[in-house]
Amino acid sequence: MRDSRRFSSYFIPTLKEDPREAEIPSHKLMIRAGMIRRLASGVYEFLPLGWKVVRKIEAIIREELNAIGAQEIIMSALQPKELWEESGRWELYGPELMRLKDRGGREFCLGPTHEEVVTRIVAENIKSYRQLPFSLYQFQMKFRDEIRPRFGIMRAREFYMKDSYSFDLTEEGCRNSYDKHYEAYKKIFTRCGLDYAIVEADTGNIGGEYSHEFMVLSSIGEEAVVVCSCGYGANTEMASYSIVEKSSDLEESSEEKEPVEVNTPGLSSIEEITGFMKMPAERFIKTLIYKTEKGLIAALIRGDAELNERLLKAAVGVEDLTMASPEEIQEATGAPLGFSGPLGIKVPIYADTEILSMKNAVSGANIKDYHLKNINPGRDFTPEWSGNLRLVRAGDLCPECSSELKILRGIEVGHTFLLGNRYSAPMQANYTDEKGDEKEIVMGCYGIGVSRLAAAAIEQHHDEYGIIWPTAIAPFEAVIIQIADDAESAAAGLYADLKEEYDILWDDRKESPGVKFKDAQLIGIPVQMILGKQFLKDGRVEVVFRSTGEKQYLLPEEIAGILKKHLRGK
Ligand code: ATP
Ligand code: MG
Numbered sequence: 001m002r003d004s005r006r007f008s009s010y011f012i013p014t015l016k017e018d019p020r021e022a023e024i025p026s027h028k029l030m031i032r033a034g035m036i037r038r039l040a041s042g043v044y045e046f047l048p049l050g051w052k053v054v055r056k057i058e059a060i061i062r063e064e065l066n067a068i069g070a071q072e073i074i075m076s077a078l079q080p081k082e083l084w085e086e087s088g089r090w091e092l093y094g095p096e097l098m099r100l101k102d103r104g105g106r107e108f109c110l111g112p113t114h115e116e117v118v119t120r121i122v123a124e125n126i127k128s129y130r131q132l133p134f135s136l137y138q139f140q141m142k143f144r145d146e147i148r149p150r151f152g153i154m155r156a157r158e159f160y161m162k163d164s165y166s167f168d169l170t171e172e173g174c175r176n177s178y179d180k181h182y183e184a185y186k187k188i189f190t191r192c193g194l195d196y197a198i199v200e201a202d203t204g205n206i207g208g209e210y211s212h213e214f215m216v217l218s219s220i221g222e223e224a225v226v227v228c229s230c231g232y233g234a235n236t237e238m239a240s241y242s243i244v245e246k247s248s249d250l251e252e253s254s255e256e257k258e259p260v261e262v263n264t265p266g267l268s269s270i271e272e273i274t275g276f277m278k279m280p281a282e283r284f285i286k287t288l289i290y291k292t293e294k295g296l297i298a299a300l301i302r303g304d305a306e307l308n309e310r311l312l313k314a315a316v317g318v319e320d321l322t323m324a325s326p327e328e329i330q331e332a333t334g335a336p337l338g339f340s341g342p343l344g345i346k347v348p349i350y351a352d353t354e355i356l357s358m359k360n361a362v363s364g365a366n367i368k369d370y371h372l373k374n375i376n377p378g379r380d381f382t383p384e385w386s387g388n389l390r391l392v393r394a395g396d397l398c399p400e401c402s403s404e405l406k407i408l409r410g411i412e413v414g415h416t417f418l419l420g421n422r423y424s425a426p427m428q429a430n431y432t433d434e435k436g437d438e439k440e441i442v443m444g445c446y447g448i449g450v451s452r453l454a455a456a457a458i459e460q461h462h463d464e465y466g467i468i469w470p471t472a473i474a475p476f477e478a479v480i481i482q483i484a485d486d487a488e489s490a491a492a493g494l495y496a497d498l499k500e501e502y503d504i505l506w507d508d509r510k511e512s513p514g515v516k517f518k519d520a521q522l523i524g525i526p527v528q529m530i531l532g533k534q535f536l537k538d539g540r541v542e543v544v545f546r547s548t549g550e551k552q553y554l555l556p557e558e559i560a561g562i563l564k565k566h567l568r569g570k
Contacts, residue, residue, distance in 0.1 A: 001059055003052070004476075004499035007507040011048050014519050024220045026458035027152030029467050033523045035475075042149025042157030046451075049523065052475040053454045054160060058139055060191050060472060061162050061448060064184040070135035070164055075117045077140060081107035083116040086427050098143040098157075110143035115423050115445055118165045122441060123429035126167070132431060132441065133173050135181075137164035139450065151220070153451045154411065160451040166444040169431070171420070174442040178418050181446045185214055185414050192453060193470025195460060197410060199225050199233035202310065203417055211417040214448075215410030216456040225410040228398035232405075237310050241388070241396035241405060243353060257360050257374040259343070265369045268338020270303050273371060277362060280304070285355060285363035285375065287340035289324040289332050289347070292316055296324055296332045300342055300351040300383065302358070305390035315350050315385055339364040341372055342381040351383035352390050411456045412449070419443040461547075467524030468547050476505040477567050479525040483513045483532035491531050494541070494556055502563055521546070527566060529559060 012034040021038065022028040030036045035050030046054060062072065081099075084090035090097075090109075098110040111117065118136060126132065142161045149157050166177035182198075189196045194216050201213040213235060215225045226239040234240070267276050274281050284303030289296060290312070297316055301307050313321050326337050332347045333340045341363035342349055355361075356377050365372040377383075394407045423429065424441040433439050454473070461468045471477065478498070482491040488508075495506045505525060507516050513532065520528050530542040540553040543562060554562060564570050 001056070002500065002503050004495070004502070004504040005506070006495075007505055008509045010505070012519075012523070013047070014522060016518075022152060024151050024154070024459070025462050026154065026455040029458055029462055029522070029524075030152060030455065033467060036153060038152075042146055042155070044153050044156055044158075049475045050454070053469075053473055054450055056473045056475070057192060057450050057453055058162070061139075061188050061450065064188050064191075065135075065137050065162075065164060068135070068180040068184050070137050070166075072138065073136050074138050074140065075111070075114050075121075077111050077143070078108050079111050079114075079117055081109065083120060084109060087116050087119075087423055088426060089116070096144050096146065098145050111140075112142055112144040113161075113445075113447070114138070114140075114163055115165070115419070115443075116427070119423040119427045119429050119443070122167055123424075123427055126429070126431055126441065129169055129431050129433050129439075133166065133168040133177060135164055135166040135177060137162060137446075152455060154455045155222070156451070159449060162448040162450050164446040166446075167429075168442045168444075169433070169439070171442055174418060174420070174444055178416060178444045181416055181444065182212065185416065185446070185448070188448070189214055189216075189413065191472050192457060193461065193472060194413070194453075194457060196413070197225055197227045197233045197408070199227070199235050199410075200238045201235050201415065202237055209418045209420045211415060213410075213412050214414035214416075216413050216453075216460060217408050218411050218456065218459040219409055220459055221409035221411045223410050223412060224407050226392050226405050226407055228401060228403055228405050230398060230401040230403060232398050232400045234392075236391050236407070237308060239392040239405070240399040241392045242399060242402065243388075244395065244397060254359065256376045256379060259375055259380060260373045261365055261367070262362075262371045262373055263369060264339075264371045273362070274303065277371075277373075279362065283358075283360075283362055285342060285358065285361050285377075287333075287342060287345070287364055289329045289340055291320075291322050291324045291328060292318040293320050294318055296328055296347045298332065298340070298342065298345055298347050298349045299389060300349060300355045301390045302352065302354045305352065305354065305393070307389060308391045311387075311389050312350060315387060315389065333364075333366040335364065335366045335368050339366060339368055339370060341366050341375070342377075342383075343372060343375065345381075348385075349381065349383040350389060351377065351386040353386060353388050354390070355383070356386055411452065411459065413453045413456050414446070414448045416446045417444060419445055462524070465518075466522035469524045469526060471526050471567055474524070474526050475503075476523075476525045477503045478505075478527035478529060478563060479520050479523075480504060480506040481516050481520055481528055481530045481532075482506070482508055483516065483530060484536050487531035487535055490535065490556065494529065494531075494559065497556075498560065498563065501560070502567060527563060 014034045015032045018028045019031045036044045168174040196216050199213050201211045203211050224236045227233045281303035288299045329337050360374045421440040429441045430438045528544040543552045
């Protein structure tokens, strides 16, 4: 895999200025370091340096997947519509699916993922229990017409993914394949030098029974992740929590007062009402009317909280949940949108736990332009159901160890799903068991955003001068920076000595020292070996470590030993 090069004949178009289109460090640095170029919105080319990084990440992933026995294949990016109709996803996937027609008018899509294709292969070729279990994987460009492509290759419309699929006889077997992938993923992300968290996640577009996301922690992350020092992790939708028992500091007084109507003409949002009544949002009961397959319902959460629709769906026992229309709100409450409250409402009430301990709270009065003060849950209304309904907040307690939960930002670099029979049932991927009975194959699927991972690594490893690559995924492991003209033959000697054992870039360009130093910092190669003034004086090479800035002056023959220690840990 080693591929040492001379800078003068290698294509690295570095830039001095940040590109205007880029908002985040990784995007700016990848363009400035000559790793990627943009062709269209969300569509990027990988130049030699960028592709070299991707290929290093790929090699790590391949090693770890081969180690768990998975087998590499490559599937077609072009996928016929009929396949997606079998799984029901031609409709479900929506506008993110890149659709196209061939010259005969037949419809296709460009694969955003490959469950359909791989399930077809297995359905057509597996007959007996003796042929299972196994796992297949591939590296490939995926296509998704993202609504908001941004941050360069972080959220692109064409991106490089590794996708694996496991096929088992039983649910238990599938859990075992899942665990093997899960463990391999941990090794992969650790080897890539990433600080990451594993969180329970929902199964979204892919479907299935349960899933985990591997999140690289970073302030630019698009998703909030809930983590605990004990190792518990979940995305905000999936997070469970228990609540700290608060003292009565939110209550106006402990004594329950009588409800009073307050005229609030045209004031309907929580911000408007809290401003008008000069009370914090924690004193308000938000009443949200939803439409479900069981009819209209009301959900109550505190004014400062956000509803978790997953919890509400589970509490009501429904699949479909949508906000009610203004007409439906009128029907449920007798008042227009913005004045709903729990008193006298005509639909079942589902209340968040926090609501029950509120005293003298404020809510809509179910009368146009009126709110009610001094509402006391229990006395003034009784919910049909109560329990946790809101999204987790920082400071809630861990469901596993009761420490305080933290909410951080994360970049999703990997996702594992236990699919069960989500695809094998509709696509009839079956096998005959020992007794001759036909059974459904139990599947799992596992993705890694390989190109996104490169960008995520830069988010975690950079400074004001450029990238600081983790050694394992650096495009080159060390750079020879030849400054003094007289040092050419020494540089050539060093290059010849090291280039088979290490991935070396030899900066032999006729450029000023300043340009060479800046490029080396920008590109972020872990070890710099400078042949400059010091070398001419006493034959010592200045060795600089990019991550710490530490310098050593070494004789050429001492360098191999230092590289071995620093780059190979030996
Ligand atoms: P996201 O929530 O970020 O859209 P996803 O849940 O749609 O991701 P998966 O379908 O699980 O993603 O795809 C597997 C992996 O591919 C993700 O974990 C992520 O690392 C990567 N990925 C997904 N969408 C993109 C994209 N638009 N650009 C680059 N990488 C992506
Ligand atoms: Mg997505």
